[in-house]
Amino acid sequence: MTPADETVQQTQSLTGTRRFRRAVSRVPLVGSLARRAWNMIHDAAFRDSSSYWERRYASGGNSGQGSYDFAAHWKAETVNALIRDYQILSVIEFGCGDGSQLALGKYPTYIGTDISPSAIRRCIDRYNADKTKSFWVLDPRFTADPLRAIHADMALSMDVIFHLVEDDVREAYLRMLFGAADRLVVIYSSNGPVRGLAGAHERHRAFTPLIRERYPEWQLVSEIRSKDQADRLERGIEDENAVHFFVFGRSGATEQPQTESASGNG
Numbered sequence: 001m002t003p004a005d006e007t008v009q010q011t012q013s014l015t016g017t018r019r020f021r022r023a024v025s026r027v028p029l030v031g032s033l034a035r036r037a038w039n040m041i042h043d044a045a046f047r048d049s050s051s052y053w054e055r056r057y058a059s060g061g062n063s064g065q066g067s068y069d070f071a072a073h074w075k076a077e078t079v080n081a082l083i084r085d086y087q088i089l090s091v092i093e094f095g096c097g098d099g100s101q102l103a104l105g106k107y108p109t110y111i112g113t114d115i116s117p118s119a120i121r122r123c124i125d126r127y128n129a130d131k132t133k134s135f136w137v138l139d140p141r142f143t144a145d146p147l148r149a150i151h152a153d154m155a156l157s158m159d160v161i162f163h164l165v166e167d168d169v170r171e172a173y174l175r176m177l178f179g180a181a182d183r184l185v186v187i188y189s190s191n192g193p194v195r196g197l198a199g200a201h202e203r204h205r206a207f208t209p210l211i212r213e214r215y216p217e218w219q220l221v222s223e224i225r226s227k228d229q230a231d232r233l234e235r236g237i238e239d240e241n242a243v244h245f246f247v248f249g250r251s252g253a254t255e256q257p258q259t260e261s262a263s264g265n266g
Contacts, residue, residue, distance in 0.1 A: 046200035049164055050115050050139065053201075057118035063097030067159070074226050075158060075188060076104030078245055083107065083154065086184060090152035094177050095160035096135070099123040111152060113138035140172035145179060155181035158188040159243070165203040171214075174207070178215045178248075185218060185248040192241030204241065211248065221249045 046052050065071065082088070089108050096102060096112030098119050110133045114120050123135045136150075155177050164170040178185055190204040211218060224245035225233065232238035 049166060049169055049201070050141075053114075053163075054116045054118055057098065057116045057122070063100055063119075063159075067097060067101040072101050072104060075101065075245075076106075078224055079156065079158075079186060080104075080106045082184065082186060082247065086154075088153045088184065091154045091156055092150060092152040092180050093156040093158070094138070094140075094173065094180075095157060095163075096120075096123060099126050101158065102127075102133075108132070109152075110134070111136065111150065113150075115139050138176075140176045141169060143172075143176055145176070148179065151180045151182055153182050154184045154186060156186050161187065161189040161207050162202055162204045162243070165201065170207070171210070174210065174214070178211075178218060181248075181250070183250060184221075187246045187248070188243060189246070190239075190241050190243045191246070192239075194239045194241050194243075206241070208246065217251050218248045219251055221247045223247075 083091070083106065090111075091105075091107045091109070092111040092113070093102075094113050096114050096119070097116075099112065099122060102110070102112060102123070112120075112123055112133065112135045114123075114135075114137065117137050120135050120137050123133075127133045127135070157173075157177055160173070161170065164173055177187075187207075189207065191208055192204065192206040194204045208220065211220075222245075224247065226244075229238060229242070229244060233240060233242075
């Protein structure tokens with residue numbers, strides 16, 4: 001078999017796998033169980049954050065449950081409100097994934113970056129006709145930008161930090177995230193240990209102490225939870241460290257919003 005034949009065979013196999021996964025996912029109970037099994041298989045083969053996400057996207061996986069349904073809509077409403085209230089003109093997202101969450105965003109101009117070439121390929125294909133959006137493959141371990149060639153009013157990170165299990169990768173990521181922001185840094189993440197089991201590709205630990213230590217010019221402006229999250233927290237059935245929004249503003253560079261951002265319902 002020639003190399004070309006092997007490539008064709010691998011492509012056909014991957015296409016068949018994707019079709020099978022899509023068909024199974026349409027069956028409610030079976031689809032849920034199948035997704036769990038799929039994630040367990042990937043966790044068992046976990047080596048590092050970078051290879052995990054590339055393997056996941058290349059094999060037909062997606063950005064995860066948080067990029068779909070109610071969670072995705074509430075996150076989009078929250079970020080869109082911040083953009084409106086703070087009059088943000090440009091957004092750069094570190095960890096844009098497959099672009100599913102992006103479809104709900106209302107960003108004047110947008111740069112999406114991800115460590116996975118396969119994820120960025122999907123974004124390029126999906127948003128090819130949208131001239132307000134650019135996409136780059138970016139690995140924080142191999143990126144240094146003291147000239148701030150990449151920057152925007154808002155730097156955005158959603159469901160990324162607790163997926164960076166390596167300390168050096170997390171620190172490089174935060175350096176890139178805060179270095180690219182002109183006015184706001186918006187993070188959706190856990191901020192310490194949380195209840196329940198986490199996969200091998202997750203590590204929930206506090207990140208705000210690191211921000212205070214490394215980036216003192218950035219102040220925590222607000223924490224935003226949905227109404228449902230706030231109610232569960234008040235009743236003691238949700239961890240204070242559970243995923244929610246953290247909004248940071250640069251000292252002396254961030255004016256208060258013109259209107260209060262909606263905290264969401266549900």
